[in-house]
Amino acid sequence: MSHVDILKLHTLKATPQRLCVLDVLKNYGHATLEDIEKQTKLKFPTLSLSTIYRNLNEMVKKGLLSELKLANKKEYYEITKENHAHLVCTKCGSIEDFLIDTNEIIKKAQMSTSNTILDATISFDVICKECLSRK
């Protein structure tokens, strides 16, 4: 589905600025606000920070994007995908999707609590291959 369609599906107008943000996120996989600002301004030098903030917040609220809270300080954004975890390199900070079945983990965890589990957020600290070989 095109980014235009995705936006329309979420009752958001397909402005060039929003499309550009989505393009950056698609290319990066996971991007910080700074990443997004830097990249979008290559194409739209006048694009304002407040527009980026507004759009990210709006798209997160509509569920089109997700915020990633990771052990390190920065906040990352990604286009919403279901049922996956992340590998975060403790050396270089790089982030990689990790396609494991979180439902299985939820099912198992559910046996240890009487609270109803709805979802799981899982990330693993790793040393990525690049950092390992660089060492």
Next chain:
Amino acid sequence: MSHVDILKLHTLKATPQRLCVLDVLKNYGHATLEDIEKQTKLKFPTLSLSTIYRNLNEMVKKGLLSELKLANKKEYYEITKENHAHLVCTKCGSIEDFLIDTNEIIKKAQMSTSNTILDATISFDVICKECLSRK
């Protein structure tokens, strides 16, 4: 081990302010900066925000405290404990320790990646018992 000893172990002086912060964290389990400010000022009305910030940052850096990054906005602090996950209520935001064996999950995940996994951060979205019965 007393809080005085814990501080000394981390080469930090055992000031009344720091001890008070640790007491609050022990009582609360998980506390935001606001929680900590409110509680500590009951005992030390002149305690300054900057001191709280400095101490929290310092104690996190030394590994005495951990920051909890959760899906919701707020940042929580806890006294560092190994090998546990969290249950976060999506209704009321309450946080509970969840004593599952994260090593088992790490071991299993390790089979699906060639990166070396060092640690896992896991939280579950739940509806807590209180919110369920309130409903």
Next chain:
DNA sequence: CTGACTGCAAACGTTTTGCACGGTA
């Protein structure tokens, strides 16, 4: 054509910093 969106500048809240004083070890 109309409401949604944008850019700019100003406002806002949170976190950090500089400095002089005070307290722990």
Next chain:
DNA sequence: TACCGTGCAAAACGTTTGCAGTCAG
């Protein structure tokens, strides 16, 4: 006593908001 830690005020920072003009549908 020496140095680490504190309180206060100001600075710095990231994020949000108000407004007038513009654009997508």
